[in-house]
Amino acid sequence: MGKAKTSKRNAGSGPYERPSKNNAATNNVFKFTKDLGQHILRNPGIAQAIVDKAYLKPTDVVLEIGPGTGNLTVPILNQAKKVIAVEMDPRMAAEVTKRVQGKPEHKRLEVILGDVIKQDMTDVNFDVWAAEDLHFDVPKGIRAAAELHALEILSMLSVNTQFWAKVSHVLKVGRANFRPPPKVDSDVVRIEPKVDRPNISFEEFDGLLRIAFNRRNKVLRSLFLSNKEVLKLMESNYRLYCAQRDIPIDEGLVEDAGEDEEMEIDDNEHDASMDVDGDDDMPSFFGAAKNQDEGTPTGKKGSLKKTRLAVLVKEKVRKVLEETELAESRSAKMHENDFLRLLAAFNAEGIHFS
Ligand SMILES: C[S@@+](CC[C@H](N)C(=O)[O-])C[C@H]1O[C@@H](n2cnc3c(N)ncnc32)[C@H](O)[C@@H]1O
Numbered sequence: 001m002g003k004a005k006t007s008k009r010n011a012g013s014g015p016y017e018r019p020s021k022n023n024a025a026t027n028n029v030f031k032f033t034k035d036l037g038q039h040i041l042r043n044p045g046i047a048q049a050i051v052d053k054a055y056l057k058p059t060d061v062v063l064e065i066g067p068g069t070g071n072l073t074v075p076i077l078n079q080a081k082k083v084i085a086v087e088m089d090p091r092m093a094a095e096v097t098k099r100v101q102g103k104p105e106h107k108r109l110e111v112i113l114g115d116v117i118k119q120d121m122t123d124v125n126f127d128v129w130a131a132e133d134l135h136f137d138v139p140k141g142i143r144a145a146a147e148l149h150a151l152e153i154l155s156m157l158s159v160n161t162q163f164w165a166k167v168s169h170v171l172k173v174g175r176a177n178f179r180p181p182p183k184v185d186s187d188v189v190r191i192e193p194k195v196d197r198p199n200i201s202f203e204e205f206d207g208l209l210r211i212a213f214n215r216r217n218k219v220l221r222s223l224f225l226s227n228k229e230v231l232k233l234m235e236s237n238y239r240l241y242c243a244q245r246d247i248p249i250d251e252g253l254v255e256d257a258g259e260d261e262e263m264e265i266d267d268n269e270h271d272a273s274m275d276v277d278g279d280d281d282m283p284s285f286f287g288a289a290k291n292q293d294e295g296t297p298t299g300k301k302g303s304l305k306k307t308r309l310a311v312l313v314k315e316k317v318r319k320v321l322e323e324t325e326l327a328e329s330r331s332a333k334m335h336e337n338d339f340l341r342l343l344a345a346f347n348a349e350g351i352h353f354s
Pocket residue numbers: 036037038039040041042065066067068069070071072086087088089092114115116117132133134135136
């Protein structure tokens with residue numbers, strides 16, 4: 001999508017509830033679109049405090065995603081060299097442009113009209129990034145799952161962010177400081193690129209997290225040992241690992257009654273550790289909601305046949321969980337270092353996630 005200087009656009013009267021000579025920052029003339037996260041900071045003192053905490057330099061180019069009516073944009077422009085603002089609502093884009101029209105800051109503001117997710121930002125150079133409460137278009141098919149998994153996804157994103165960056169809390173902003181007030185209070189956080197990033201592949205770390213955050217309130221033992229697809233994935237990655245190192249593997253079938261017993265114990269324990277809010281039957285990142293390991297039935301009740309490889313992989317997983325003492329841990333309560341420790345232990349057993 002091309003860049004559009006919104007100064008050329010006509011704000012028009014259509015989207016407004018009533019005509020006004022003043023801007024939307026001081027008068028509630030907009031029909032705010034809550035779906036786009038349009039909650040506008042109405043306290044200039046807080047806007048200034050947020051910008052002050054960013055410790056901007058006069059040489060900084062700031063990329064502001066979703067400037068809204070410009071309540072942060074103006075104080076940012078007072079401290080930085082330039083602001084590039086990406087806004088998907090043309091009314092907002094017009095409004096933020098109007099805030100600086102006829103002022104010297106006008107030349108230092110570039111407004112790009114469009115959805116930041118769909119923009120090609122490769123040529124946009126900036127030093128600091130600012131964003132507040134954005135809307136992302138989730139493809140329809142995965143919307144329901146994504147919403148159900150909102151908590152897991154947020155927790156996973158937060159651990160993933162820590163992989164790349166140091167995140168620190170800057171300021172709490174109560175919901176009453178926004179118009180219209182959102183349902184929750186806000187937190188301003190600083191995200192700085194990490195210089196001492198762990199020497200592991202992000203794909204691998206992300207692969208592990210997708211399993212660890214797959215189902216709400218499940219302990220790791222259950223997530224890694226009781227999901228057929230997860231076990232199959234680890235098995236197939238281990239097969240590849242062995243093939244690359246000429247390690248012979250045994251795909252012969254063996255009776256696996258002990259495994260079956262364990263699955264039953266697992267199932268009972270799932271019930272005991274079921275989410276308190278009882279919505280445990282949500283879809284999983286891996287497809288089927290309750291995808292327990294079934295093995296290959298042999299006709300006898302409680303008796304399953306599995307390849308020796310499958311049994312070996314399961315033993316390795318059990319060993320990793322025991323050695324790291326994370327078997328009974330739940331991902332939402334774990335620290336980034338726990339996941340790094342877990343990944344290192346899996347890798348030491350030849351089990352990979354990408
Ligand atoms: C919380 S408001 C910003 C409020 C602003 N800081 C203020 O106080 O005036 C979020 C803004 O981001 C815009 N927005 C949401 N999703 C976006 C996206 N994907 N790309 C670009 N802009 C987006 C919304 O239209 C809205 O103006």
